[in-house]
Amino acid sequence: MARGIRSRETSSVELVRAHLERIEEINPAINAVVELLDESALKQAKEADRQLAAGEATGPLHGVPFSIKDSIDVAGTKCTAGTLGRRNAAPAERDATLVARLRAAGGIPIAKTNLPDLLFSFEADNLIYGRTNNPYDLARTPGGSSGGEAALIAACGSPLGLGSDCAGSVRVPAAFCGITSIKPTSGRLPRTGHVPPAGGWVEALWQIGPMARYTEDLMLAMKLLAREDDEDFTSPPVPLLDAEHLRGKRIAFFTYNGFARCTEAVIAGVRSCGKTLSNLGLPVEECTPPGVEQAYELELALLGADGADGIDSYLRDVGSNQVHPLLTGFLDHMRPYRATAAEFAKRWAQWDEYRSSLKRFFSEYDAVLCPAYTHPALPHRASLDETIFQGFSYTMAWNVAGAPAAVVRCGELAGLPVGVQVAARPWSDVLTLEICRVLESELGGWQPAPSLQAAAV
Numbered sequence: 001m002a003r004g005i006r007s008r009e010t011s012s013v014e015l016v017r018a019h020l021e022r023i024e025e026i027n028p029a030i031n032a033v034v035e036l037l038d039e040s041a042l043k044q045a046k047e048a049d050r051q052l053a054a055g056e057a058t059g060p061l062h063g064v065p066f067s068i069k070d071s072i073d074v075a076g077t078k079c080t081a082g083t084l085g086r087r088n089a090a091p092a093e094r095d096a097t098l099v100a101r102l103r104a105a106g107g108i109p110i111a112k113t114n115l116p117d118l119l120f121s122f123e124a125d126n127l128i129y130g131r132t133n134n135p136y137d138l139a140r141t142p143g144g145s146s147g148g149e150a151a152l153i154a155a156c157g158s159p160l161g162l163g164s165d166c167a168g169s170v171r172v173p174a175a176f177c178g179i180t181s182i183k184p185t186s187g188r189l190p191r192t193g194h195v196p197p198a199g200g201w202v203e204a205l206w207q208i209g210p211m212a213r214y215t216e217d218l219m220l221a222m223k224l225l226a227r228e229d230d231e232d233f234t235s236p237p238v239p240l241l242d243a244e245h246l247r248g249k250r251i252a253f254f255t256y257n258g259f260a261r262c263t264e265a266v267i268a269g270v271r272s273c274g275k276t277l278s279n280l281g282l283p284v285e286e287c288t289p290p291g292v293e294q295a296y297e298l299e300l301a302l303l304g305a306d307g308a309d310g311i312d313s314y315l316r317d318v319g320s321n322q323v324h325p326l327l328t329g330f331l332d333h334m335r336p337y338r339a340t341a342a343e344f345a346k347r348w349a350q351w352d353e354y355r356s357s358l359k360r361f362f363s364e365y366d367a368v369l370c371p372a373y374t375h376p377a378l379p380h381r382a383s384l385d386e387t388i389f390q391g392f393s394y395t396m397a398w399n400v401a402g403a404p405a406a407v408v409r410c411g412e413l414a415g416l417p418v419g420v421q422v423a424a425r426p427w428s429d430v431l432t433l434e435i436c437r438v439l440e441s442e443l444g445g446w447q448p449a450p451s452l453q454a455a456a457v
Contacts, residue, residue, distance in 0.1 A: 001159060002106070005052065005063040012045035012052075012063025012108070019065050019110055023157040026452055029138060032152040034070050034129045035077055035112040041065060044108045060220060062106030067158035069149050070112040071119055072096045072208065073193035081195040082126035083118045083327075085319030096193020097229045098162055098208055105224045110158060113148030117324035118196070118315065119169065120331070122388055123381065124148050126324050131380065134176060135449035136416055140377040143173035149211050150177040155452050160217055164194060166206035167299060168373070168395025171407040174211060175372035175419025178409040178446050180436055181211040182218055183395070185426045186402035188240075189225050190232035196314060202303055203234050205399045213446040215408060215437040222429060241430050246438060249431070251277050251284045252361075253369035257397065258293030260390040262374045265413035273369050273410050273420045276442045277435070289368060290357045295400050296393035298354060301347050302400070304334030329384035351400065358401045362425035367435055369420055370394055372407045376416040394421060404429040408436035410443050415450065 004010045020038050027033045048063035068074055071081045073092035080086040095103060103109065117126040124132035124147025132147050134140040135155040142151040146163025150173030153161055163170040165183040174181035184207045191198040191208055198206075210221035226240040253274040255267040278284040308331045315323060339347060361368075374391040381388065398405035398421075405423040412418055420439065422432045440446075 001064045002061055006058060012048040013042065015063060016041050016045040016065050016108060016110065019157060023111060023152070026135070026155045026157055029452065030133045030135055030151045030155060031130060032113050032132050032148040032155070032157065033111045034114050034148065037074070037077065037109050037111060040076070041108050041110045048106065048108065059104065059106035060224065061102060064107055064160070065110035065158060066102055066107045067111045067113050067149060067152055067161040068099060068109060069146050069161070069163045070115055071164060071195050072099060072162055073195070074099055074109050074112065077112060079195045080128055081118055082115045082128065083315065083318060083320045084127045084322055085315065086195070087128050092193070094193070097190045097232070098225050099193065101225050107160070111152065113152055113161065115146065115148055116144045117327040118311070118320070119145040119164070119166070121145065121324070121326040122172070122378070122392070123326055124151070125326060127322065134377045135452050136178065137377065137451065140379050140416070141176065143176040143377065145169040146211065147173045150174055150179055153177070153211055153213055154179050154446070155449060159212065160221060161211045162208060163211050164206060164208045165399070167399055168392045170209040170211055171395050171405060171421060172373050172392065174407040175417065176377035178417025178419070179211060179213050180215050180218055180406065180408045180440065180445070181209055182222070182404060182406040182429065182433060183207055183209045183398065184222070184226070184429050185404045187235050188238070188404070188429060190229040190235040192229055192231040198232060198234060200310070201305070204402055205299065205302060215433050215440050218406070219430070219433050219437070222433070238427055241428070246282060246434060249282055249366040250364065251282050251367055251369065252287040252289070252365040253284065254286060254288040255371065257288065257295070257370070257393055259296055260374050260393045262371045263376070265376060265411070265418050266371045266374060269411040269418040270369055270371055270420055272443070273439050276439060280438065287365065289361045291354045292397045294350070294354060295397040296390060298347070298351060299396040299400050300334060301337045301339070302351065304337030305339045305344050305347065307338030308334045325382065326384060333384070333389055355401055358403065359425070367422055367424040367431055369422055372419045372421040376413050376418055398423045402426055404432050406432040406436045408440050409445050409447070410439060
């Protein structure tokens, strides 16, 4: 799209209008957009076209629209984080750091997208905007918490977006909606301007991550986004490595983490990816990383060490006196993990050993393929059960490890996308995307949703 604008094959105004028309067409069915930035987007598109005509400098995303999860600040818009107490939040005075970077590259914010109440659920559903539907089957969820982003991008309402991920929240929606995404290395991207903000002992568990239909767009986004800022002290100045050649890379794969069983379609998808890489000459072998069976319990123990008191306090402070039942269910899963200082010290030691064991694993293998979730997209649910939570254990493994993990579509089951997850040692973000790019090239990657007659913009 950016090349087309620079070569004058299309204009930014034409491109933005095409996306606005697409959103108007699909949003009544999927309910992914919670705030449409149509007036400001068209104004910025006209300015982008003027700049190009005047020969002024242009950035790599000049004139291209992008969308943003409604937990990330965009100047002049409210940020609800899906929770009732922020329904009438004051407009943000400035962009989140990553929004500002995409804007500086020439990108144009076009929409804010739906999410669960305070981000905590597998469903993008809240008491302000209601429920988002999966473009491939409206009776199913696009996942959470970045479900609105995934649904909008999959349905061609946006080419690129920003989500956030604490337990799988950019990767599970990407898998459910057949797009691609990455949860970067912990600390890779600054989180200034996210609601709720970074901080506390759980800050190492989550990251903001880009989402797109194509991995080359994620690679471009990471190049634009990956550097520290002056406010998020958890984001160190570690340079993004250049794209890595795959020749000689040692690849492991596993289909069962010792905790949650996957459906045959998911298992077949992971095995197909392993065979694809093997056929390309890479050494591939089945090997489960040590300790991944602990990931689910360890993540919930870290999130719930205070018995969810911190979340309860935040909800009271913002005035969310009523919360979505799915948020209540999530918090109820966290409360039993309340720990004394001594118990928390033991958990921290377990966490250290978990990360150390995976560091040793990645001295033997450069990357590992595994499921993103136990099933393709789930039917909508009004309540939670343990098996839904347990499915996130495959993505939680890399949140707890602080390692980069990306997802790309590798197949389908009865019209539903099936995704594979690619993880690597911390700071090897580009390697995960390069493997996803190869798998996308060999296996087809994103495909339009027939239910919405989605022709790519």
